[in-house]
Amino acid sequence: MGRILAIDYGSKRTGLAVTDPLQIIATALDTVRSHDLMEFLKRYAIQESLEAFVIGMPRNLDSTDTNNTPLVKGFIKQLKRVFPDTPIYEHDERFTSRMALDTMIAAGSKKSDRRDKSNIDKISATIILQSFLESRR
Template identity: 60%
Template sequence: MPRILAIDYGAKRTGLAVTDPLGMIATPLEVIPSHTLENFLKDYFEKEDVYRVVIGMPKNTDGSPTNATPLVQAFINRFKKVFPSRELILHDERFTSKMAMDAMITGGMKKKDRRNKGNVDKVSATIILQSYLESIL
C-alpha cells in the first residue's frame, strides 16, 4: 500500500516523516539539507510507493503568513513543476517545533540531542504527518 510523506521545509534543513505501508503510523524518516531535497525526493519516489505528500505550511497564530511562508511557497511551486502527478497537501504547522521539543523531553531525549536542530525538524515533520492523519479520520 502506498505511503504518505511529510515535509517540514526550512531554509537550511528539511525534516521528513513517512507513514507505514498501511498509512496509519507516522515515523521520522530523515533530515537533509534543503538544497538537496529535490534529488532526495526523486530517489525516494523511485524506491517507495508514495501517493501523497503533506507539507507543513507556516502561519502565525492569527493565520497570517510568517517570514518563512514565502520560502515554503517557493518550494511548493518547484515541487509542483518537478512532480506534477504527486498529490500535495498543505497542512498547518503552527506550534510543531514547540510540540517536537516537548515530545523529545517527555521521551527522555538527552539535552545534547535536543540541541541538534535536525532532531527537532524530524520530529516536527512527524507531528505534521500525525496531525494530518488524525484530520482525515
C-alpha cells in the first residue's frame, strides 16, 4: 500500500502532508515554493510509493469557486500530465487555514511560529488529508 500525499496549493507556497504506509495517520511533510513543487513531487515519488494525491479545493461558503480555484485546477491538469497513473482526489479546503491557526494556538506555538505562513500551509494540508481519510472510512 502506498502513501497518500495531500497538497494545499497556493500561488507562492504549497503545504504538503502525507500518510503513513498503512494510510492511517496524516503527518505534515513540508512547505515548498509552488514553482518548485513539481520537481519536489517527482523526487518524492522516486523515494516513496504514492497511491494517490489529495488536492485541497478552494471554495466559497456557498460552494462557488474562489479566486484561487482556477489556479488549483490548472495545477491539477499539470499534475495529471506528470503523474498520469496516480489518482487525484479533490477535497474541500474551507476553513483549513483557520483550523490550522487554532491548532497551533491550542498546541502552545509561539507567536513567531504562527506568523510563519509555511507552518500554517503544511498544517492545513494535514487537516485536508486527515479529513479525506475520515471521509473514506
